[in-house]
Amino acid sequence: MHQVLKIGEAAKKAGLAPSAIRYYEDSGVLPEPGRTDSGYRGYEEGDVDLIRFVARLRALEFPLSDVREIVALRRDGKAPCEKVRETISNEAAAIESRIADLQRLRQELEILEAEARDLPDTWPTACVCDVVDPAGKRG
Amino acid sequence: MHQVLKIGEAAKKAGLAPSAIRYYEDSGVLPEPGRTDSGYRGYEEGDVDLIRFVARLRALEFPLSDVREIVALRRDGKAPCEKVRETISNEAAAIESRIADLQRLRQELEILEAEARDLPDTWPTACVCDVVDPAGKRG
DNA sequence: CCTTGACCTTCAAGCGACTCGAAGGTTTAA
DNA sequence: TTAAACCTTCGAGTCGCTTGAAGGTCAAGG
Numbered sequence: 001m002h003q004v005l006k007i008g009e010a011a012k013k014a015g016l017a018p019s020a021i022r023y024y025e026d027s028g029v030l031p032e033p034g035r036t037d038s039g040y041r042g043y044e045e046g047d048v049d050l051i052r053f054v055a056r057l058r059a060l061e062f063p064l065s066d067v068r069e070i071v072a073l074r075r076d077g078k079a080p081c082e083k084v085r086e087t088i089s090n091e092a093a094a095i096e097s098r099i100a101d102l103q104r105l106r107q108e109l110e111i112l113e114a115e116a117r118d119l120p121d122t123w124p125t126a127c128v129c130d131v132v133d134p135a136g137k138r139g
Numbered sequence: 140m141h142q143v144l145k146i147g148e149a150a151k152k153a154g155l156a157p158s159a160i161r162y163y164e165d166s167g168v169l170p171e172p173g174r175t176d177s178g179y180r181g182y183e184e185g186d187v188d189l190i191r192f193v194a195r196l197r198a199l200e201f202p203l204s205d206v207r208e209i210v211a212l213r214r215d216g217k218a219p220c221e222k223v224r225e226t227i228s229n230e231a232a233a234i235e236s237r238i239a240d241l242q243r244l245r246q247e248l249e250i251l252e253a254e255a256r257d258l259p260d261t262w263p264t265a266c267v268c269d270v271v272d273p274a275g276k277r278g
Numbered sequence: 279c280c281t282t283g284a285c286c287t288t289c290a291a292g293c294g295a296c297t298c299g300a301a302g303g304t305t306t307a308a
Numbered sequence: 309t310t311a312a313a314c315c316t317t318c319g320a321g322t323c324g325c326t327t328g329a330a331g332g333t334c335a336a337g338g
Binding site for chain 1: 323324325326327332333334
């Protein structure tokens, strides 16, 4: 009735690599699943749901430590809602700030790219390096 | 005349940690500097310029392997211009695509944040988890 | 029956770009 | 003279996995 999946099939359903699932197990995020007689991991429907949930949190780039805590709360029958909300807002802030950093970098790189196009390569007299680091003197 | 700086002072001038400079040296990005009688690294003006240049490239998030190649070209008296331009454009593309990813994530998180605000925490009946992973059934 | 190939297992090591800690040596100022 | 603030090396830790080696299992095809 309720079929048991091997790690490769479970991984496919969750959009993860088998090695990632093993890693989550090793690092205490996912519980140890059952085993077949020959020692293969066997995932039941609920297990696969949990893996999918973890995959989803990781796709949102939640730190694995937070994912571990959230999964632990669920396992203990406690509501992870507060922790989830907290992590959502932390993660949103982190991403916001990373986007700002990258946009600054992108702008810098655009300027450098444009300036580099116009510069003849008469190294060591004139060089893109002067554009990249105008303060540095080449040796 | 030309003063020699210890690693901490050189690091400060370049906006790096001393440990980062040692790491660049170990990993073949920066050449080994001179040493004082007591074994301290001693950086001359040109050395500091090179460290500053490397710091600048890293601030633009160039991969260290590319920085290593660029520095090697300079050391060999060759124009690193082409490599620099290439790396600028690779890096610009990588950042562009990372920004796009993060903007998608940000949007998702904003939606989740809003939905989570409205949801009562009647675990295990209704929960932020349902919002995060609507397809997953909680156990 | 045997082989082939696609799975699965464990364990160790590698990636990138560093940082941190331990255990010790040096220099400078009070 | 002694304390603080440097410096040295070396090894291990971070994060989130992936990759590889060496082997076990299982279903299909010849």
